[in-house]
Amino acid sequence: xxxxxxxxxxxxxxxxxxxxxxxxxxxxxxxxxxxxxxxxxxxxxxxxxxxxxxxxxxxxxxxxxxxxxxxxxxxxxxxxxxxxxxxxxxxxxxxxxxxxxxxxxxxxxxxxxxxxxxxxxxxxxxxxxxxxxxxxxxxxxxxxxxxxxxxxxxxxxxxxxxxxxxxxxxxxxxxxxxxxxxxxxxxxxxxxxxxxx
Amino acid sequence: xxxxxxxxxxxxxxxxxxxxxxxxxxxxxxxxxxxxxxxxxxxxxxxxxxxxxxxxxxxxxxxxxxxxxxxxxxxxxxxxxxxxxxxxxxxxxxxxxxxxxxxxxxxxxxxxxxxxxxxxxxxxxxxxxxxxxxxxxxxxxxxxxxxxxxxxxxxxxxxxxxxxxxxxxxxxxxxxxxxxx
Numbered sequence: 594x595x596x597x598x599x600x601x602x603x604x605x606x607x608x609x610x611x612x613x614x615x616x617x618x619x620x621x622x623x624x625x626x627x628x629x630x631x632x633x634x635x636x637x638x639x640x641x642x643x644x645x646x647x648x649x650x651x652x653x654x655x656x657x658x659x660x661x662x663x664x665x666x667x668x669x670x671x672x673x674x675x676x677x678x679x680x681x682x683x684x685x686x687x688x689x690x691x692x693x694x695x696x697x698x699x700x701x702x703x704x705x706x707x708x709x710x711x712x713x714x715x716x717x718x719x720x721x722x723x724x725x726x727x728x729x730x731x732x733x734x735x736x737x738x739x740x741x742x743x744x745x746x747x748x749x750x751x752x753x754x755x756x757x758x759x760x761x762x763x764x765x766x767x768x769x770x771x772x773x774x775x776x777x778x779x780x781x782x783x784x785x786x787x788x789x790x
Numbered sequence: 791x792x793x794x795x796x797x798x799x800x801x802x803x804x805x806x807x808x809x810x811x812x813x814x815x816x817x818x819x820x821x822x823x824x825x826x827x828x829x830x831x832x833x834x835x836x837x838x839x840x841x842x843x844x845x846x847x848x849x850x851x852x853x854x855x856x857x858x859x860x861x862x863x864x865x866x867x868x869x870x871x872x873x874x875x876x877x878x879x880x881x882x883x884x885x886x887x888x889x890x891x892x893x894x895x896x897x898x899x900x901x902x903x904x905x906x907x908x909x910x911x912x913x914x915x916x917x918x919x920x921x922x923x924x925x926x927x928x929x930x931x932x933x934x935x936x937x938x939x940x941x942x943x944x945x946x947x948x949x950x951x952x953x954x955x956x957x958x959x960x961x962x963x964x965x966x967x968x969x970x971x
Binding site for chain 2: 664665667676677678681682685704705706707708709710
């Protein structure tokens, strides 16, 4: 009995240790995951230490590096990219701003060297007409098609009306049959009710 | 009329499928250079071999000029280096280097170790000329004609295939242009 008891105690002790160990490792892993996530976040957006004389220039800088696309690491803008060329181009944007260049001049500067590709909002040109006006054109065509179909349906309805003679004949048939039918059904129902009683 | 309208969705679908299918085989990384047909941008930078010697765009001389953007940090530059030595030996083009965002000491050591194919290398420590040229990374090679107009830009390393299929046809064309005019 004593042995049994101590054995039980041992089992309890071991299971408790195992439990607490798992709990501990879980919490450790979650801590690790959290710290890794935060490290990644810190590394994800590069940090430059540019000083701006006023808030407006800072806002313009931030808008420009968000608007301009990194030519090397496609699908990232200059602000997000860690690549050396993106860092260089951010510096270039900063220097051009310090020189007092207008936003449009800075964008032109980039387009002249890296092509239209660097613009996340492409300019309206013969190359981008489809891009800019395609969706509106498709919508317009869609509306036209719907209008066309609706109109045709209405026309079909109008042309398929019956002549007066046909209408009279139809009415007489319907009236006669309907009355007969109604009487029959009413009789059938009363019969059924009586049966169930 | 009715039949045509009924077939319209099918026709549109086939057209769209064709466009999208073609898109699958296009390389999104290959961007046309914005500088093709433009003059080499003006610059004033020191030579790699001698920092007191300042070179400008006027110092790039030759009937057909190859300007090769390289750096010791660039892995593919090592790969294309033997081909550049061959090109330099052929004397068909004037090969200049643009040492892009590099450390002078390392770059000099590299050239003495692997031999120097360039007439001279421009030393662009901050990548300023690189930005002027629309360079995104190394290696890149520009083909420039005798008027100083950029005619072609090749992104990526040069090897025998690239030379045969891309650069040589351009060079042959430029040679015949010069003979003709």
